[in-house]
């Protein structure tokens with residue numbers, strides 16, 4: 001599936017239309033993306049609600065919210081659990097039996113749901129904001145904003161996930177998983193390299209800041 005799903009990105013078709021008023025419009029055609037069915041995804045998600053919430057916003061902070069996430073990113077993560085590029089005893093068991101179509105449908109369904117806003121810890125917000133928006137110059141840590149965006153919405157075309165509002169405990173866990181390499185779903189080791197450079201205090205601060213992003 002990895003090949004079929006992700007080679008489709010190559011076929012992303014951008015058309016540039018120059019109008020008489022000198023405005024440029026970037027037209028994006030999604031015909032090459034595999035089509036997910038939100039309706040079928042909803043039915044298939046019956047087994048996921050216990051952990052990821054009835055509306056895709058989970059209650060347990062160790063279980064990530066999936067609501068509003070970019071579908072291609074979500075589908076890629078399900079494939080990563082199936083292939084072992086992400087290790088989690090619960091998720092590996094759930095992903096093992098999913099077909100490519102299941103992953104795409106589930107991802108389409110979760111992507112269609114609104115994500116809940118959460119707050120940041122006021123004591124951590126200054127350090128978290130500094131890292132997220134400016135990186136850490138002395139340690140070559142890039143600003144998270146460069147890929148995850150000013151409000152944490154990410155970028156669906158580059159497979160940069162939406163991070164805003166995510167439970168800080170999950171974010172701490174997943175940054176630590178990148179740091180020790182048990183999560184290696186990131187191409188070019190982009191997140192593994194960054195996470196290894198962060199101290200525990202810095203991880204906690206940036207995770208809290210992300211949780212509060214609106």
Ligand code: HEC
Nearest residue numbers: 047048050051062063064074077078088090091094106173
């Ligand atoms: C028993 C609880 C449980 C169930 C049921 C469950 N999950 Fe998960 N899920 C988790 C946990 C815990 C994680 C975080 C794993 C980690 O830290 O890597 C996770 C992570 C994920 C992620 C990664 C999110 C991200 O932001 O990268 C996706 C996608 C996901 N689950 C989808 C599903 C789908 C779809 C189903 C149903 C087929 C499902 N899960 C069922 C517990 C569960």
Ligand code: HEC
Nearest residue numbers: 142143144146147159160161171174185186190191194206
């Ligand atoms: C060069 C681009 C880039 C930069 C800079 C970057 N990220 Fe990422 N980030 C990614 C990509 C790509 C992924 C998805 C990788 C994968 O599929 O596992 C990701 C994934 C993540 C995830 C996992 C989200 C989830 O739902 O599981 C977190 C958390 C995260 N990044 C936090 C950060 C933080 C904090 C910073 C700044 C210190 C940062 N990122 C900087 C590209 C970037």
